[in-house]
Amino acid sequence: MKYVDEFREPELIARTSEEIRRLADPRRHYRFMEVCGGHTHAIYRFGLKDLLPPNIELVHGPGCPVCVLPMGRIDDGLSMAASSDVIFTAFGDMMRVPGTHGSPLEYKARGADVRIVYSPADALKLARANPDRQVMFFAIGFETTAPSTALTLMRAKAERIRNFSVFSNHVTIIPAIRAILDSPDMRIDAFIGPGHVSTVIGCRPYEWIARHEGKPLVVSGFEPLDVLQSVAMLLVQLQRGEAKVENQYRRVVPWEGNRAALKAMAEVFTLRSYFEWRGMGFISQSALALSEAYAEWDAEKRFQVPGIRVTDPKAAQCGEVLKGVLKPAQCKLFGKECTPERPIGALMVSSEGSCAAYYQYEYRKSQLVSIPA
Amino acid sequence: MCLAIPGKIVSLADDPAHSALIEVAGVHRRVDVSLVEPDGIGPGDWVLIHVGFAMSKIREQDAYEQMSMLKALGETEAAMQEVRGYSTDDAEPPPKERSIP
Ligand code: SF4
Numbered sequence: 001m002k003y004v005d006e007f008r009e010p011e012l013i014a015r016t017s018e019e020i021r022r023l024a025d026p027r028r029h030y031r032f033m034e035v036c037g038g039h040t041h042a043i044y045r046f047g048l049k050d051l052l053p054p055n056i057e058l059v060h061g062p063g064c065p066v067c068v069l070p071m072g073r074i075d076d077g078l079s080m081a082a083s084s085d086v087i088f089t090a091f092g093d094m095m096r097v098p099g100t101h102g103s104p105l106e107y108k109a110r111g112a113d114v115r116i117v118y119s120p121a122d123a124l125k126l127a128r129a130n131p132d133r134q135v136m137f138f139a140i141g142f143e144t145t146a147p148s149t150a151l152t153l154m155r156a157k158a159e160r161i162r163n164f165s166v167f168s169n170h171v172t173i174i175p176a177i178r179a180i181l182d183s184p185d186m187r188i189d190a191f192i193g194p195g196h197v198s199t200v201i202g203c204r205p206y207e208w209i210a211r212h213e214g215k216p217l218v219v220s221g222f223e224p225l226d227v228l229q230s231v232a233m234l235l236v237q238l239q240r241g242e243a244k245v246e247n248q249y250r251r252v253v254p255w256e257g258n259r260a261a262l263k264a265m266a267e268v269f270t271l272r273s274y275f276e277w278r279g280m281g282f283i284s285q286s287a288l289a290l291s292e293a294y295a296e297w298d299a300e301k302r303f304q305v306p307g308i309r310v311t312d313p314k315a316a317q318c319g320e321v322l323k324g325v326l327k328p329a330q331c332k333l334f335g336k337e338c339t340p341e342r343p344i345g346a347l348m349v350s351s352e353g354s355c356a357a358y359y360q361y362e363y364r365k366s367q368l369v370s371i372p373a
Numbered sequence: 374m375c376l377a378i379p380g381k382i383v384s385l386a387d388d389p390a391h392s393a394l395i396e397v398a399g400v401h402r403r404v405d406v407s408l409v410e411p412d413g414i415g416p417g418d419w420v421l422i423h424v425g426f427a428m429s430k431i432r433e434q435d436a437y438e439q440m441s442m443l444k445a446l447g448e449t450e451a452a453m454q455e456v457r458g459y460s461t462d463d464a465e466p467p468p469k470e471r472s473i474p
Contacts (some may be wrong), residue, residue, distance in 0.1 A: 252421065
């Protein structure tokens, strides 16, 4: 455990790691899914695998918002950027995600007005400052981000800013977890629940996972000690034959979530009856569209959106990796055709994508080691 | 993008946009605090910020821990870039000349 000294509270970490070894039944193999891409990043960055016994396997989940977007949605969004009166705005994470004819950055290089914003509120400011242009915000994110888009739209409506619109690609975490549990090729023993999504939705929405699926779930923080404590809490539940939802990240996540955020989302959004996820197919009631009351600000109504469906390259196994069926390096394209410099799937672009995290922290290391002296 | 950045409230604005002036590692920016207003906030309180919106009120110690974790994750740069990226006022430079191929 040579890494332990680098962490805060090294003794506590060492003790928790010991406790995990004590709790884990050596005759069992455990598969714990960390739902959130932020956890995936932290697990690789901190080398947490080295602090767990080999029979505890961490499986990466679908909680990376740019990763789960099918290419067709990116093409749809970029189709709006082609018009000269449109300012296309998106978070920096989106900029390198490949569409069929290039990423938003490549569109920008070709002359489209593509701008990075760090907040949806800044996209609205752009609309205020450019009344003769159409400002479209390409919205992505789980429930962590959707309230910010909702509040921005409420402001746009209150101020009657009509040259602003939102292309909503907001998705919801619960249906994705359900899809994973329903998938026949998947066996998960327990879940490390997302931290920041839960600040908004709280812990209650996970209760069916414990009650009906019999799987423990612990909402977890992002520090090494948080993740280890969550693993220990899951093991205690499994040892006792229990399945319940627990909150390890109580210092940030209230059990009931954030009421103001949920209220804003309920006013501005409505559930889509289904939405396509990259590599996972159509998942019912898994995404948010703008509600009737906000139709005027809905980019899908303001512009002609082609509704493109693109099949991913056959060899790309983004779906299997998103569901946790395959590890990143098991994809045939990993490190060959698909690298962070030339990504094929979005999992290789975002720092929360498991392919990029694995490439950055594990693969390079192994490549360096394997070079013969 | 799913980073949460800790910031300290410097002052609350009395505006319809529910904004507050927030300091993150010496950088001052305006963020929307309407989602944490029900928790009761004031100057000196700490919040976690996500895409320009305060998402939760946290204790000072947790704020320091979150900052040190961002550092350990190698994300401080990205976090500060995000904070600096929040535009502070409504003035935007006029759009540049452009051409679509
Ligand atoms: S290596 Fe590339 S193509 Fe394969 S799963 Fe990862 S992102 Fe998708």
